[in-house]
Amino acid sequence: MSVAAKFREAGRKIICVGRNYGAHAAELGNPVPEKPILFFKPTSSYLSEGSPIQIPKGCSSLHHEVELGIIIERTGKNISESSALDHVGGYILALDMTARDFQDEAKKKGQPWAMAKGFDTSCPVSGFIPREKVQDPQNVNLWCKVNGQTKQDGNTKDMIFSIPNLISYISQYFTLEAGDVILTGTPSGVSATKPGDTIQCGLADVVSMQFDVKQG
Numbered sequence: 001m002s003v004a005a006k007f008r009e010a011g012r013k014i015i016c017v018g019r020n021y022g023a024h025a026a027e028l029g030n031p032v033p034e035k036p037i038l039f040f041k042p043t044s045s046y047l048s049e050g051s052p053i054q055i056p057k058g059c060s061s062l063h064h065e066v067e068l069g070i071i072i073e074r075t076g077k078n079i080s081e082s083s084a085l086d087h088v089g090g091y092i093l094a095l096d097m098t099a100r101d102f103q104d105e106a107k108k109k110g111q112p113w114a115m116a117k118g119f120d121t122s123c124p125v126s127g128f129i130p131r132e133k134v135q136d137p138q139n140v141n142l143w144c145k146v147n148g149q150t151k152q153d154g155n156t157k158d159m160i161f162s163i164p165n166l167i168s169y170i171s172q173y174f175t176l177e178a179g180d181v182i183l184t185g186t187p188s189g190v191s192a193t194k195p196g197d198t199i200q201c202g203l204a205d206v207v208s209m210q211f212d213v214k215q216g
């Protein structure tokens with residue numbers, strides 16, 4: 001069974017952090033947040049390699065956002081920063097595929113981002129990455145290429161809110177449950193994709209993955 005299929009069945013929340021890299025906030029003309037910006041994707045959005053990313057109906061600007069995903073293994077609430085990493089079972093590389101035109105419209109109208117961020121195939125993921133494979137999750141390269149051309153080339157050290165900080169903050173409001181995934185935000189370089197494009201992305205030399213883009 002693919003990781004996406006497993007997570008669709010047994011996974012829990014997908015909690016996403018927005019604008020957690022200053023350069024990405026700036027490239028879209030957004031201010032740097034004072035507190036983490038949170039939103040969710042449904043588990044039905046998971047996708048594994050071998051299946052295409054599908055541009056949702058009516059979307060004319062589907063952006064790639066490569067992100068480090070944290071897999072929660074130990075359930076907790078009001079987790080302290082100092083014990084946050086004890087709740088992490090491993091990592092996953094993810095693309096937070098974003099219908100940017102839907103998001104822009106929602107922003108203008110003060111509406112939620114559910115359609116822009118949560119449509120089917122909006123969460124392509126790699127296989128499970130064991131904790132030991134990522135020595136320092138706060139200093140690891142994240143890259144993304146479209147048709148072989150580098151678009152994103154960042155490092156998790158540039159996060160505004162660190163991984164322990166995010167886990168602690170999120171757990172004050174939402175019980176973090178085993179099987180939850182936290183997507184920690186994207187570095188700069190996001191861009192629009194079109195049908196026929198191939199997106200490749202990776203986490204340093206630990207894992208890489210590739211997806212074709214199709215009209216849904």
Ligand SMILES: O=C([O-])CC(=O)C(=O)O
Binds near residue numbers: 065186
């Ligand atoms: O849509 C956005 O720009 C917010 C977001 O998900 C991110 O920064 O990773």
Ligand SMILES: [Mg+2]
Binds near residue numbers: 067
């Ligand atoms: Mg994102």
